[in-house]
Amino acid sequence: MRRTVPLTISFVAGMIMVIDGWLKIGFINNFATRYLMPSVTISVGWAAGLGALNLIRLHSRNIAQKRLNYQYSFVLLGFFFLMLTCGVFLQGNTTAPFYQFFYSSFQVNLSAAVYSLNSFYLVSACYRTFRARSWESTALLVVACFTMIGSVPMGAAMWGGFPVIQNWIVKVINDAAIRGLSIGVTLGTLSQCVRNLVGIERGHLQAGE
């Protein structure tokens, strides 16, 4: 019962969408558009708090049990509740000036700083991994160098051919490989969807076991 009902729900919800997508049957098209699609948006929205709840639970336990570096949990929970209070309880939207102050001062700058930090690690990774040990690694090394040199103004100043080569590599080799990967991923997605729909794939029903 605890497996059959969820599998039936999966099958029915999926089949309604399949029928809606391929056939013109008035009441099913209407039901899918008016009720089923908004239902997913609504239910996902109401479920979004689960991640936050887990975050609160984990860091509250850190503090309660005084685990290693539990002091930082205060910072995390402090920022979480401060922004949540400003956004939800004080003003109720994301465009309110007080919420915008916290968002643009902390969230935007922290996000940009964390991602810019990645550039140092990518350069460090380049230094450690760019070794021409085989034909494949040589191809990666040469193409990455051409792409980097060709995409900066200094490369064009050194030799006008660098941007042309970079453009050719991106437009022909890279786009073609990405398209091949994309077609493969889409085929994989379609087969996985069929497995989910007919109940062969049940990984999402493992909760509590």
Add this chain to the structure above:
Amino acid sequence: MAGVQVPIGIVNALNPLSPWIGVLVTLGVWSFLYKENPVFRICEHAYVGSAAAHTMVTTFANNIKPGLVVDIAQNGEYWRIIPILLGCMIYFQPFRGYTWVSRYPMSFWVGYNAGYNLTLRVAMPLLTEVRRTMLPIFVTNNGRFDLATSINNFIFTGVVTLTLAYFLFSMNVFKGRAGFMIRTARLVLMAAFGAGFGTGIANYVSLLIGRFDFIMSDVLKLF
């Protein structure tokens, strides 16, 4: 639901601090380049906390609040209570003995998305991509043979075919001379990953330059 309005004077007084907070948190995050330190850990935890809160606030403002205030209270669409209850069932997940309740919304979402992906919404882009890959090998331009475009089309189609062959078929299928095909596929894939890697580095470096620009130009007014 309208919320308490914070006096605009407080916000106006705080706003000049915003760029300096930006500089401090940026330097705090970059301090990790020296070694892991308490300032970085504070910035890291502040980032996670504020990001989680922003997700919650965005969801509340765009989904929950309009649903409750406009759709249910004003328009009287009471059927929307059913998906709300379904979404709330996911909160049973942490409770031992009742975890099975959370399978219902999960199965609904999985089934819906599986069905959604099996329609033209996914199949059509796939067919479009396949069609766009069928490029002419012999290209003529104003009645004359266009060698450069023909070579490019040949390489493009070949790389797509090799990539698909590499991922869709088992390696053991290609033994002996056919192994050459797999080796070539691996070579072009590595070349493509190299291009992606180079572009990625360029993007991250531009982010880094943006941060330097923010500190040096926008805040310190050095340039």
